[in-house]
Amino acid sequence: MCGIVGLLLKKPALYSQLGELMVPMLIGMTERGPDSAGMAVFGESLPEGQRKISLYSGLTEAGAAYDWVGLVDAMNAALKVKAQAVVKGNHAVVTFEGPAEPVKAFVNTIDPKLHILSTGRRIDLYKDIGLPADVANRYAFGSLTGSHLVGHTRMATESAVTPDRAHPFTAGEDFCLVHNGSLSNPNGVRRMLEPRGIKFETDNDTEAACRFLEWRLREGDDLPAALQKGFEALDGFFTFLMGTPTELALIRDPFACKPAVVAETDDYVAIASEFRSLAHLPDVKHAKVFEPAPEEMYVWKI
Amino acid sequence: MENLTFDLSHQPVRALNQHLHSAADVLAGQHIEVINPDGAHNIAVGINAPVTVTIKGHAGYYAAGMNKFADVTIEGSASTGVAENMMSGKVHVKGFASNGAGASAHGGLLIIDGDAGLRCGISLKGGDIVVGGSVGSFSGFMAQAGRMVICGNAGDALGDSLYEAVIYVRGDIKSLGADAQIEPLTETDTAALADLLSKAGLSHNPTEFKRVASARTLYHWNADADQDY
Amino acid sequence: MSQTEHPITFKRLQLEESASFDRSTLDYIHRASSTGLYEIRGLGAKRKLPHFDDLVFLTASLSRYPLEGYREKCSTKTVLGTRFAKKPIVLDTPITVAGMSFGALSANVKEALGKAATAMGTSTTTGDGGMTSEERLSSKTLVYQCLPSRYGFNPDDVRRADAIEVVLGQGAKPGGGGMLLGQKVNPRVAQMRTLPQGVDQRSASRHPDWTGPDDLTIKIQELRELTDWEKPIYVKVGATRVFNDVKLAVHAGADVVVVDGMQGGTAATQTCFIEHAGIPTLAAVRQAVAALQDLDMVGKVQLIVSGGIRTGADVAKALALGADAVAIGQGVLMALGCNRDTYQQAGQSHSAEADYAALGTKAGYCHHCHTGKCPVGVTTQDAILEQRLEPDMGAKHVKNYLKTLTMELTTLARACGKQDVHHLEPEDLVALTVEAAAMARVPLAGTNWIPGQNG
Numbered sequence: 002m003c004g005i006v007g008l009l010l011k012k013p014a015l016y017s018q019l020g021e022l023m024v025p026m027l028i029g030m031t032e033r034g035p036d037s038a039g040m041a042v043f044g045e046s047l048p049e050g051q052r053k054i055s056l057y058s059g060l061t062e063a064g065a066a067y068d069w070v071g072l073v074d075a076m077n078a079a080l081k082v083k084a085q086a087v088v089k090g091n092h093a094v095v096t097f098e099g100p101a102e103p104v105k106a107f108v109n110t111i112d113p114k115l116h117i118l119s120t121g122r123r124i125d126l127y128k129d130i131g132l133p134a135d136v137a138n139r140y141a142f143g144s145l146t147g148s149h150l151v152g153h154t155r156m157a158t159e160s161a162v163t164p165d166r167a168h169p170f171t172a173g174e175d176f177c178l179v180h181n182g183s184l185s186n187p188n189g190v191r192r193m194l195e196p197r198g199i200k201f202e203t204d205n206d207t208e209a210a211c212r213f214l215e216w217r218l219r220e221g222d223d224l225p226a227a228l229q230k231g232f233e234a235l236d237g238f239f240t241f242l243m244g245t246p247t248e249l250a251l252i253r254d255p256f257a258c259k260p261a262v263v264a265e266t267d268d269y270v271a272i273a274s275e276f277r278s279l280a281h282l283p284d285v286k287h288a289k290v291f292e293p294a295p296e297e298m299y300v301w302k303i
Numbered sequence: 304m305e306n307l308t309f310d311l312s313h314q315p316v317r318a319l320n321q322h323l324h325s326a327a328d329v330l331a332g333q334h335i336e337v338i339n340p341d342g343a344h345n346i347a348v349g350i351n352a353p354v355t356v357t358i359k360g361h362a363g364y365y366a367a368g369m370n371k372f373a374d375v376t377i378e379g380s381a382s383t384g385v386a387e388n389m390m391s392g393k394v395h396v397k398g399f400a401s402n403g404a405g406a407s408a409h410g411g412l413l414i415i416d417g418d419a420g421l422r423c424g425i426s427l428k429g430g431d432i433v434v435g436g437s438v439g440s441f442s443g444f445m446a447q448a449g450r451m452v453i454c455g456n457a458g459d460a461l462g463d464s465l466y467e468a469v470i471y472v473r474g475d476i477k478s479l480g481a482d483a484q485i486e487p488l489t490e491t492d493t494a495a496l497a498d499l500l501s502k503a504g505l506s507h508n509p510t511e512f513k514r515v516a517s518a519r520t521l522y523h524w525n526a527d528a529d530q531d532y
Numbered sequence: 533m534s535q536t537e538h539p540i541t542f543k544r545l546q547l548e549e550s551a552s553f554d555r556s557t558l559d560y561i562h563r564a565s566s567t568g569l570y571e572i573r574g575l576g577a578k579r580k581l582p583h584f585d586d587l588v589f590l591t592a593s594l595s596r597y598p599l600e601g602y603r604e605k606c607s608t609k610t611v612l613g614t615r616f617a618k619k620p621i622v623l624d625t626p627i628t629v630a631g632m633s634f635g636a637l638s639a640n641v642k643e644a645l646g647k648a649a650t651a652m653g654t655s656t657t658t659g660d661g662g663m664t665s666e667e668r669l670s671s672k673t674l675v676y677q678c679l680p681s682r683y684g685f686n687p688d689d690v691r692r693a694d695a696i697e698v699v700l701g702q703g704a705k706p707g708g709g710g711m712l713l714g715q716k717v718n719p720r721v722a723q724m725r726t727l728p729q730g731v732d733q734r735s736a737s738r739h740p741d742w743t744g745p746d747d748l749t750i751k752i753q754e755l756r757e758l759t760d761w762e763k764p765i766y767v768k769v770g771a772t773r774v775f776n777d778v779k780l781a782v783h784a785g786a787d788v789v790v791v792d793g794m795q796g797g798t799a800a801t802q803t804c805f806i807e808h809a810g811i812p813t814l815a816a817v818r819q820a821v822a823a824l825q826d827l828d829m830v831g832k833v834q835l836i837v838s839g840g841i842r843t844g845a846d847v848a849k850a851l852a853l854g855a856d857a858v859a860i861g862q863g864v865l866m867a868l869g870c871n872r873d874t875y876q877q878a879g880q881s882h883s884a885e886a887d888y889a890a891l892g893t894k895a896g897y898c899h900h901c902h903t904g905k906c907p908v909g910v911t912t913q914d915a916i917l918e919q920r921l922e923p924d925m926g927a928k929h930v931k932n933y934l935k936t937l938t939m940e941l942t943t944l945a946r947a948c949g950k951q952d953v954h955h956l957e958p959e960d961l962v963a964l965t966v967e968a969a970a971m972a973r974v975p976l977a978g979t980n981w982i983p984g985q986n987g
Contacts, residue, residue, distance in 0.1 A: 441603065441604075444600070459603065460603035464601070464602050478603075480602060480603050481603060531602055532602070532939055532942070
């Protein structure tokens with residue numbers, strides 16, 4: 002009921018091809034996830050004093066005709082953050098100086114229907130309803146560049162088909178997660194996190210997992226420690242693929258009913274729910290192809 | 304031998320399968336080659352005649368599912384449920400197999416040269432499975448009849464809730480499932496092992512294997528016995 | 533009326549029962565006018581109330597996957613008392629045996645309960661009569677109650693206990709103390725309770741040395757000091773103002789809160805208490821959980837729910853609504869033979885029908901624990917009757933019952949996709965009636981409506 006894809010390029014010379022390599026991977030997952038698609042790409046890092054946010058206007062009245070210029074002007078007038086936007090219809094990446102919180106607060110105030118998809122120095126995040134091929138076209142996924150990405154196609158299970166419930170989910174800065182499976186205790190996890198000031202945007206089980214893991218990372222756990230706690234706290238069936246600024250990480254629950262396959266060469270590590278998403282990758286016939294074992298943590302660094 | 308090639312980068316799986324469902328006299332003497340499988344699902348499903356098929360690459364889900372009479376070779380890996388519910392014939396995976404390999408097979412022989420994933424032989428109903436490598440957890444879950452030969456290691460809960468299927472393991476068993484126990488090999492066992500290993504092209508010594516079978520303590524409810532449930 | 537008409541025979545008009553002054557009410561009034569004393573009986577509220585039967589589980593479907601049995605394990609391990617105690621209680625199942633007094637029950641029963649609980653890896657609880665050696669020797673994990681009466685309460689037993697339960701009240705009679713009629717105050721009971729033999733005993737309603745949560749705080753500290761902070765302290769309330777009571781119990785320092793709904797039983801109390809005081813367990817659970825959520829104490833202070841827990845489905849629903857464990861009183865006595873028409877003695881089955889008839893009742897209707905003449909030897913001190921409950925046979929029956937409940941609990945939890953019964957959550961349930969939806973705060977089946985929450 003969902004397809005996940007992940008790609009990490011081992012050689013910087015290949016970063017310009019990230020999007021090209023990724024689009025067929027995503028489209029290969031259309032049958033698993035025809036409702037919506039999303040992609041988080043980790044590109045060139047902004048300097049320490051800058052941040053960027055990915056914004057989605059699909060839930061506003063103006064939709065793809067959103068007045069992004071007006072938004073950026075208002076933002077600069079109010080906050081003087083030298084904001085600039087790169088726009089693709091109902092999506093914009095707004096880069097600015099200084100910390101993210103004041104800018105996000107400004108966005109939430111000026112237009113609560115604008116959805117903040119991601120925050121960070123490296124991550125750009127796109128997600129929308131529609132067939133994966135349409136979403137890929139809409140945002141020109143084929144021309145995206147960067148070192149690694151996490152992508153997802155969705156067949157909704159228990160929460161609605163709306164853009165904000167598509168994956169990837171993000172939390173904090175430069176952290177995202179996609180999920181294939183169904184958690185059986187997401188509400189208990191959410192209720193455990195809410196008193197700690199962690200706000201939830203949806204009732205989606207993946208958001209609960211994403212915020213749980215990001216909370217652990219923020220509390221000082223390294224990724225393996227956070228994932229270990231995830232194994233204990235999260236009940237149900239899952240393959241999780243996560244992106245941090247420098248890593249892709251994959252885990253499967255102990256029953257491993259939801260699929261995952263990895264293809265690795267000297268040039269890349271590629272992950273997908275099914276081999277057919279990997280079949281077109283360069284030199285895949287000589288790649289090391291394997292299935293990740295349940296309950297083990299796989300972490301690949303750039 | 305007439306050789307036929309189906310190129311799945313140009314033709315749909317449906318066309319291949321439709322051909323493979325031709326009458327036995329049409330298929331007699333044919334060797335079907337499938338190129339560019341690229342992980343497509345349901346390749347060679349439901350064959351019902353003795354025909355030889357070679358898949359040149361990786362197969363997706365349910366490759367050779369519900370096979371009857373055919374001899375299918377996969378020169379790559381196979382995804383979930385290879386040879387599931389096979390009734391007879393032979394399926395040979397040269398690479399690794401994913402979860403549920405040979406699930407619910409009633410007959411025939413499934414050979415996997417590499418490792419198999421979780422739940423290999425789940426719900427087995429009389430088929431034979433030989434794995435050259437190791438198998439994942441919950442293999443042989445509720446296996447009712449048939450034989451499994453595992454030349455490598457077995458994961459957790461091997462033979463959980465085993466019925467009358469028998470599992471032979473050469474390597475380590477991480478843990479046994481409920482009602483599964485290790486029993487001494489009999490002459491019948493060593494003969495069966497020799498036969499199955501030879502059919503799989505493996506030369507291991509049968510006496511290196513352990514026999515895992517049902518203790519049959521869960522066949523009937525017994526409140527006083529503190530049974531697993 | 534003309535000569536040719538038939539005489540009046542409008543039967544239904546002439547035999548019309550009043551809903552308010554029905555036959556039961558008439559009996560009540562006739563009885564009161566004869567005796568001049570309130571009716572006293574055992575067991576819990578008998579009238580129909582919103583209860584766990586009004587909830588059903590949303591088990592696996594295409595969007596939620598179930599677990600297999602056997603090695604796809606569903607854990608039932610339960611830990612109680614993690615907040616302050618050095619030695620929390622660790623149980624193999626969340627189903628515990630509720631406090632019932634020696635005096636209400638015979639010594640054989642206390643021994644049977646202890647053996648069954650030990651075999652199941654769970655705990656038993658003393659009662660309003662103190663700790664018997666039978667129970668301490670047979671029960672691996674024993675919770676020692678500190679009640680208003682303080683009958684038999686002593687520091688040596690506190691030291692021998694695994695946890696202490698400060699009892700404010702119980703669901704059958706919140707605000708009322710215990711009661712034991714003279715025929716059950718035999719020499720041993722009298723000696724343990726420091727009472728003359730044969731008196732009709734009424735326990736106090738309030739504790740002698742503290743009243744209110746502020747003083748309870750200090751009392752709890754006293755008990756902690758006595759036990760070097762090792763043993764968990766439970767606080768038990770009958771379900772009335774549950775939201776406030778649970779918050780206050782937490783503020784007072786409880787490790788575990790026990791909430792007992794109106795369906796909870798007793799061996800003897802005034803019927804007007806049983807039927808007209810306290811709120812249904814279903815309503816109490818959610819209020820208790822809301823209080824813990826309000827204080828961010830979920831998982832830090834544990835909640836035990838009791839009062840009419842009968843089946844594995846009840847246990848599963850209580851856990852799904854937020855309880856960490858349940859306690860069973862009446863159900864366990866029924867497993868021992870309460871309201872059964874036969875009893876087992878000396879390897880033979882005997883009929884108890886004549887004994888029920890002598891009490892004026894029948895198997896299936898009996899609530900005569902207060903008489904001490906229990907036909908199956910459970911709630912009696914009579915030397916002959918108590919032989920009808922043999923400890924080992926009783927232990928086997930209770931163990932079978934608790935095991936059945938635990939199996940049912942895991943069956944439902946696995947069907948909801950849980951590897952641990954404590955992962956059951958309210959979203960796994962829907963209600964069949966509007967009252968149950970409102971009390972349990974889950975949607976009415978087939979709708980999104982939770983009365984009082986979203987409409």
